[in-house]
Amino acid sequence: MLDIENSLPQSKACFTSVEVPMESPYWPKFAVRGVVSSQWAYWCSLASAAMSVTFIPPGSVRTLVILTPTLTALLCVFIAYWLYRQSDEYIQLRLLRCVTITAIVVMFCTLGYFFMELFGFPHVSLLWVNLLGWSVFNVQLLFVVLRAR
């Protein structure tokens, strides 16, 4: 008799030690929570970094706030990689398809950015390409995870 209900994580003391098998009914909820919270943290840290230039005087505090998105971006990467490792082979294939689509989107966006620059259009921050790329990837990731139930 399979004991799916007891396949809950045994320890929540350290995130890296949490093992939720894919066949567990808790897996999609766990995965979605991870993706959404990491993305939210990334957006908040980016907004703080952007606003710090206006509101915080130059100094070590401002540098720290500006560098914070690096950590939250690493968290997003870690969550995506953790999801990939936790998934079975078919879901891994689908996640790789998401990566390919995202790469194509980012390629076209950076190409568009290049042409805009070439024709002297007002400069748009490349951060928008980064944000769009992550958003496209995360939407696909959430779609795959939610359908993996």
Added chain:
Amino acid sequence: MKNILPELRAERGWTQAELGARLKVSRQTVNALETERYEPSLSLAFAIAELFQRPIEAIFRPKRRA
């Protein structure tokens, strides 16, 4: 690759989710296998063969070329 997974599963009265839990894969993976949208890796094919107590070639058969 053709397979007889739906028949084998129906014989035992399992749902796709139950089969997925036994194979430690998601229900979506079982569905993709059954509808022949995905061909399993060797390790998964061996796991399926072991679960149903049949040789791999009795469960999976290559599609004939026209």
